[in-house]
Amino acid sequence: MRKILIFGLISFFIISCEPDSRPQQKAEKRLTVWQKFELRKDTLNVDIPVEGKLVAWHKMDLLAPIDSKVISLLVEKNESIKKGDLLLHLWPLSGYRNYTPVEIFSPMNGVIAELYVKLADTLKQGEMLLTIENRENLTMRAKLNHWQTPFVKRNANVTLTYHNMQIKGAVIDVDLKNDWVTIIVPNQQLKIKEELLVNGYIQLQNIAGDFLPAAVFEQRDSLLAELESETMLTIYRVGMAGDSLAFIAPSLPDINEIQVKKNLDINK
Structure with a gap:
C-alpha cells in the first residue's frame, strides 16, 4: 500500500512539472516566413x-497705418470688392497731414473675409482692420x-x-x-x-x-x-x-x- 502511494505521488509530481503546451500552441498560430x-x-x-x-490662394491683412478713429465704413463681411475700391476712412488722432482723413483702398480683387472694426472704433497703429481673400483660385x-x-x-x-x-x-x-x-x-x-x-x-x-x-x-x-x-x-x-x-x-x-x-x- 505504501509503495502504491509513493508511486502515485511521484507520478503526480512529474505530471505537474511538465511544461504547459497550450501557450506554445497559441504562439504557433501565427508564423513569420x-x-x-x-x-x-x-x-x-x-x-x-x-x-x-x-484655402483662398491669396490672402491679405490690412492694418491701421496710424493711431486713428474709424469715421466711415463702406464694406461688410463677405462682400465682394475690386482692386482700388474705397473701404473705409480713418481720422488721425495726431497731427498727421493736418488731420486729413486717411482713405483705405483695396489692394486686390477679393472678398472681405474678416472685418475687425466698426464705426467709431479707436485704433492704435498696426491694429487689424480687415482681411481680404481672393477666392478665384483655392490652394492646398x-x-x-x-x-x-x-x-x-x-x-x-x-x-x-x-x-x-x-x-x-x-x-x-x-x-x-x-x-x-x-x-x-x-x-x-x-x-x-x-x-x-x-x-x-x-x-x-x-x-x-x-x-x-x-x-x-x-x-x-x-x-x-x-x-x-x-x-x-x-x-x-x-x-x-x-x-x-x-x-x-x-x-x-x-x-x-x-x-x-x-x-x-x-x-x-
Missing part, C-alpha cells in the same frame, strides 16, 4: 494619396513622404474629393527639401466660400519602374526585403497603380524577384 514575389517591370499611371485644407498644401516627392512634377493633375463632389486641380509647386506639394484648384464654378478639408490623389502619368502586389505591404508604407544577392533592403510604397499594384522605390533594375517577410495565420 519569407515569401518570394516577382517584380513587375512596367510603365503605368500611379496615384499618390494627399489630404489637406483648401499636402505633406508627402521623402520617397514620394521626387516623382511629383509641376502641372501634375490632381483629383480631390469633398463628400460626393470631385474637385480637379494641379500641382503648382514641389518642395523637395521639406516634402511639401502645393495644389491649386480653380474656384470659378465651385464658388467655395469657406475652408474645406479634402483628400484625393496626385495622378502621375506613365511612371516606369517596379511594381508589387499591394497586398504585400499589408497597409504599411515600407517593408524589409531580401534581394537575390542576399542583401537586405527597405523598399517603400510610393503610390497605387490601379487597385492591386503598388509602385515601389528605390528602383531595382537588375532584380526580378524579392523575398519579403510575411505573417501567416495558420488557423485559416
